[in-house]
Structures are given as structure tokens and as C-alpha cells.
Amino acid sequence: MDKKVAVITGASRGIGAALVGAYRTLGYGVVATARSIAPSGDPDILTVAGDIAERGTAEHVISEGMAHFGRIDTLINNAGIFIAKPFTQYTEADYVAILAVNTTGFFNITQFAIAEMEKRGAGHVVQITTTLAERASSSVQATLAALTKGGLNAATRSLAIEYARRGIRVNAVSPGIIRTSMHPPETHASLDQLHPIGHMGEIDDVVKAVLYLESAPFVTGEILHVDGGQSAGQ
Incomplete structure (x- = not known):
């Protein structure tokens, strides 16, 4: 098929769901995956439910995308877990869960996606990281x-x-704090002040x-900060 195809992880809500809509607006076919994601009525959106930390899920996402669309052009590694705690209060379960999604999930699906991109001699991988x-x-x-x-930023350059x-x-977008449902309205004023520009970002x-x-075909290895000035200083 001539239609380009993007695979988007963490696609059921927030930034991931918005990226699904944006890539469809560009005319891409989309493979949207998350632990729980409903089927789409759009024939150019293939939804695949599963835990991206499991290698079998990652392989299934890419193989289903290839079977349905015949190609993979872009992978957006958006899935992630964020838990803010004092370091000594993290539990072993916290550690395992965060590494499983943020690092192992990235490793698994990126391997399978790049293997398909290599066959065509073209592709693009983007990580969603954090200025923190x-x-x-x-x-x-x-x-x-x-x-x-931080490991994903390093892997992006490598x-x-x-x-x-x-x-x-291979590139990354490094956001500041983005206004999503994970931040209750009563926290917004304090979160706004963490950015030199004076407010949180939007999806x-x-x-x-x-x-x-x-x-931007001439851009690779870039960590693009979308953080209201946080990376510049405060």
C-alpha cells in the first residue's frame, strides 16, 4: 500500500489518543495499542490491546500492523508510567512496573518496528520522554x-x-508537565508555576x-523540548 502507517503506543487516551487523530488527519493508517483499547470504526485504525511490556504483545502489534497495512513507517513510543515519590518510598513493585513499560516496552516494540523499517530502507521512531x-x-x-x-533520551541519540x-x-519529544486527566484541577496552579513561561503545556x-x-527529514538524534522553558533554567 502507498498509505504510510504509524504505530502509536499508549494510544487509548491523552497524548496517545490525540496522536492517533493527528496521524489520521495526515492520511496515515494507524496501529493504536494500549493495555485496554476499544476497536475503532475507522478501517484505517487498527487497535491492538495488550501490555507493551510483554514481548509477545510487541511482536503481535507489529505483525498485525504488517498484515493489515503491509508496512510500518513510524513508531511513536508514547506509553509510559510516571510515579512521583521520594526515592526511599518507591517500592520494588513501583520499580518493576515503571521499568517494564518505560524501558522494556520501548526495547521490545522498537526492535520489531525497526526490523520492518530496515526492509524498506526508511522509517522514523519518536520517544515521548520528559525534561525531568x-x-x-x-x-x-x-x-x-x-x-x-533519561535512558530513552540516550537510546534515541545512539x-x-x-x-x-x-x-x-530517531528522535524524542521531551515535555514539561502537560495538562491531562492525570493532574487534578486543584493542582494546576502549582504545576503552572513549575514552568518559566508560567503555565503547563497542552496535549x-x-x-x-x-x-x-x-x-523534518534532515532531523535525527534530536531531543525536542516542549517544556515552557524548563530545560533552559528557572
């Missing part, structure tokens, strides 16, 4: 986010160089950043 991985804040205790998402001559670009800010990277 590079610039810690005393207001947000999130060492496990820094550990896992993969970009490894695959630069094979037609596959559309992240979507536009991903779409910019999609449309």
Missing part, C-alpha cells in the same frame, strides 16, 4: 522517571547514529512537536 530526565526539580520527586526516560545511513531517523503542544519531527 535532564533537569531535576526539587518540586517533583521523580527519580524513576529520570532513570527510565539509535539515530546507528541507523542514520539506513534511512531510519496539542506535544502533538505538534511530534508532527514537526515527522515532517
Whole structure:
């Protein structure tokens, strides 16, 4: 098929669901995956439910995408777990859950996706990370986010160089705090003040950043900060 295809993880809500809509607006077919995701009435959206931390799920997502669309052009590694706690209060269960999704899930599906992209000599992979991985804040205790998402930033640069001559670009979007349902309204005023620009970001800010990277063939290995100035200082 001539229609390009994007695979989006964590696609059932928030940024992931918005990315599904944005890629469909671009005319892409979309493989949307999350632990729980309802079938779509759009024939160009294939939904695949499952835990991305499980290697079998990752393999199934890519194989179903290939069977349905015949190609994989873009992978958006959006799925993630964020738990803010003082370091000594993290439990072993917290650690296992966060690494499973943020790191193992990335490893699994990115391997399968890049293997298909290599066959065509073209592709694009984008990670959704966090500015907290590079610039810690005393207001947000999130060492496990820094550990896992910081690892994705490093992997982004490494993969970009490894695959630069094979037609596959690899980038990341590093958001500040984005206004989603995970932040109750009573927290918004304090979260706004964590950004030099004076307010949280919106889901559309992240979507536009991903779409910019999609449309920028000379950009690879980039960590694009969409954080209201957090990465510059405060």
C-alpha cells in the first residue's frame, strides 16, 4: 500500500489518543495499542490491546500492523508510567512496573518496528520522554522517571547514529508537565508555576512537536523540548 502507517503506543487516551487523530488527519493508517483499547470504526485504525511490556504483545502489534497495512513507517513510543515519590518510598513493585513499560516496552516494540523499517530502507521512531530526565526539580520527586526516560533520551541519540545511513531517523519529544486527566484541577496552579513561561503545556503542544519531527527529514538524534522553558533554567 502507498498509505504510510504509524504505530502509536499508549494510544487509548491523552497524548496517545490525540496522536492517533493527528496521524489520521495526515492520511496515515494507524496501529493504536494500549493495555485496554476499544476497536475503532475507522478501517484505517487498527487497535491492538495488550501490555507493551510483554514481548509477545510487541511482536503481535507489529505483525498485525504488517498484515493489515503491509508496512510500518513510524513508531511513536508514547506509553509510559510516571510515579512521583521520594526515592526511599518507591517500592520494588513501583520499580518493576515503571521499568517494564518505560524501558522494556520501548526495547521490545522498537526492535520489531525497526526490523520492518530496515526492509524498506526508511522509517522514523519518536520517544515521548520528559525534561525531568535532564533537569531535576526539587518540586517533583521523580527519580524513576529520570532513570527510565533519561535512558530513552540516550537510546534515541545512539539509535539515530546507528541507523542514520539506513534511512531510519530517531528522535524524542521531551515535555514539561502537560495538562491531562492525570493532574487534578486543584493542582494546576502549582504545576503552572513549575514552568518559566508560567503555565503547563497542552496535549496539542506535544502533538505538534511530534508532527514537526515527522515532517523534518534532515532531523535525527534530536531531543525536542516542549517544556515552557524548563530545560533552559528557572
